[in-house]
Amino acid sequence: MILKLQPLFFDKVWGGSKIKDNYGYDCSNQTGEAWGISGHPNGSSIITNGIYKGMTLRELYQSNKELFGNYPAKEFPILIKVIDATDDLSIQVHPNDAYAKQHEDSLGKTECWYILDTDPDTSIIIGHHAKTIEELQKAIKQNRLESLLNKFPIQKGNQFNIYSGTVHAICKGTLLLEIQQSSDVTYRLYDYNRLSNGLLRDLHIDKALDVITVPDDTLSYQKPTNLFEFYIVHNTKPTNKTTDQFGDYIFILEGSGFIGDIAVSKGNFVFVTANYQYEINGDLKYFLSTIK
Numbered sequence: 001m002i003l004k005l006q007p008l009f010f011d012k013v014w015g016g017s018k019i020k021d022n023y024g025y026d027c028s029n030q031t032g033e034a035w036g037i038s039g040h041p042n043g044s045s046i047i048t049n050g051i052y053k054g055m056t057l058r059e060l061y062q063s064n065k066e067l068f069g070n071y072p073a074k075e076f077p078i079l080i081k082v083i084d085a086t087d088d089l090s091i092q093v094h095p096n097d098a099y100a101k102q103h104e105d106s107l108g109k110t111e112c113w114y115i116l117d118t119d120p121d122t123s124i125i126i127g128h129h130a131k132t133i134e135e136l137q138k139a140i141k142q143n144r145l146e147s148l149l150n151k152f153p154i155q156k157g158n159q160f161n162i163y164s165g166t167v168h169a170i171c172k173g174t175l176l177l178e179i180q181q182s183s184d185v186t187y188r189l190y191d192y193n194r195l196s197n198g199l200l201r202d203l204h205i206d207k208a209l210d211v212i213t214v215p216d217d218t219l220s221y222q223k224p225t226n227l228f229e230f231y232i233v234h235n236t237k238p239t240n241k242t243t244d245q246f247g248d249y250i251f252i253l254e255g256s257g258f259i260g261d262i263a264v265s266k267g268n269f270v271f272v273t274a275n276y277q278y279e280i281n282g283d284l285k286y287f288l289s290t291i292k
Contacts, residue, residue, distance in 0.1 A: 001067065002260045002278060003050055005057060005269040007034040007082075008043035013196050016086030018117070018175050023082075023267025033083055036269035037249050039076030042184050045269065049262065057271065069246040069274030075107070077291050078228050079182045080249060080269070082116070082175070089170045090191040090201070091125065091145060094183070095211040096164040103207065104185045108164045110224045111180030114232070114287060115158040116253070119173030123151040126160060126168050127216040133209060140205060145190050150217060161220045165213035177251060179230055179289055187211065230289040239280045244290040248272040257282015 007025065012032025019031045027034070037057065038045045044058035052060055061068055061076040071077070094100075094109035101107075113124075127150045130136045139145045149167065154174065162168050167189065170176065187204035194201060223229070235257065241248070249271055256265035258281045264270060265284075272278055280286075 001050065001273040001276060002262045003052065003060075003271045003273070004048045004262060004264070005036060005045040005271060006048050007036040007045055007269060008038065009034050010043070013194060013201075014085055014087035014089055014172075016084045018084040018086075019082055022117075022175070025267065031084060033081050035079060035081045036251060037078070037080040037271065038182070040079055040182050040184060067247070067273040069244075071246045071291065075182060077107070077182055078179060078249070078289070080177070080179050080251060080287075080289065082177055082251075083170060085170045085172055085174045085176075088172050088192065090186075090188040090194075091149065091167060091169045092186050092188050093167050093208050093212050094162075094164050094187065095185060095207070097181075099211050100183060100185050106185050107181045107183040109181050109183040109185055110164045110227060111162045111178050112223065112230070113158075113160045113162065113170075114177045114179075114230075115154050115156055115160075115174065116177055117156050117175040118154055122154055122173040123171055124154050124160065124169070124174065125149050125151055125171060126162065126166060126219060128167050129215070129217045131215055133212070133214050136212065136214065137209060140189065152219070161223055163213075163220060163224065165211050166216055166220075167212060177253075177287060179228060181227060226292055228289055228291050230287060232285065233288050234285045235280050236283055241278055241280060243272045243274055243276045243278070245274055246291045247274045247276075249289045249291070251287040253285040253287055255282060255284030257284045 009027040015032030039058035044056035097108040187208035
C-alpha cells in the first residue's frame with residue numbers, strides 16, 4: 001500500500017519561507033520545520049489518500065502494526081523532517097536513549113542531515129575542541145562557548161551524522177532534510193540571547209553537560225545503521241521494488257513521476273507499507289529510508 005503524507009508545520013524564531021516557496025506547502029513565512037514522516041506525540045503526519053485518509057501516521061502505527069511489519073516497539077521509531085534555517089539555530093546537544101529514558105521518558109536522539117540547499121559561504125557546527133568538561137563549563141560561564149566549536153563549510157548534497165552527545169547547530173542559510181530517532185528532546189547550551197515572545201528561550205546547561213561527548217573534534221562518517229538506513233536514489237526508468245520488512249519511507253528530492261499509481265513530485269513524503277511490491281516511474285531523485 002502506498003500512502004502519501006501531509007507534514008505538520010512548526011514556526012520557529014529562526015524559520016523562513018523556503019519550505020513554502022520550494023515545495024508549495026500551505027505554511028507560513030516563519031516555518032522552521034516540516035515533520036513529513038512522523039508518529040511523534042508532539043506532531044504526527046497525516047495520511048492523504050486511500051482507505052486510511054485522514055488518519056495520522058501515529059494512529060495507523062498503533063492500530064495496524066502489520067502495515068509496519070509488526071515493528072517491535074511501542075512507538076514509531078523515526079522522524080523525517082525538512083528544516084529551513086534563515087537564522088542560526090541554538091547551540092545544542094541531544095541525549096542518548098538511556099539518559100532520555102531516565103530524565104525525559106523519551107527515546108534519545110541521533111540524527112543525520114542531508115543538505116538540500118544553502119546560501120553562499122554557509123557553514124555548520126558539529127563537535128568541539130575542548131579537552132575536558134571543565135573547559136566547556138568555563139567557556140560557557142565566560143560566554144565564549146562559540147570559540148570552542150568546530151565549523152565546517154557545507155554545500156548541497158553533503159551528508160552529516162550527528163550522534164547523541166554531539167554539540168551541533170544548523171546555521172543561517174541552510175535548508176536540509178533530517179532523519180532522526182523519534183524524539184523531541186533538545187538541550188540548548190547557547191541561543192545568542194535571542195527572544196521568543198519577548199522572553200529569552202530556556203537553556204539546559206546542566207543536562208547538556210551531562211550528555212556531551214568529550215573530546216569530540218572529528219566528524220563521524222559512520223551512519224547509525226543500527227537505527228535506520230537511507231540512500232539517495234536517482235530514478236530514470238521504470239523500477240520494480242519490494243519494500244523493506246518494516247516499510248519504505250520516501251521523500252521526493254527532485255522531479256516527478258509515480259510510485260505505483262500515486263503521482264508524486266518534489267517535496268512529497270510517502271510511506272510504502274511492509275513487504276509490498278511496487279514500481280517507480282519517472283525522472284525523479286528521492287531519499288529512501290528504512291528502519292532497523
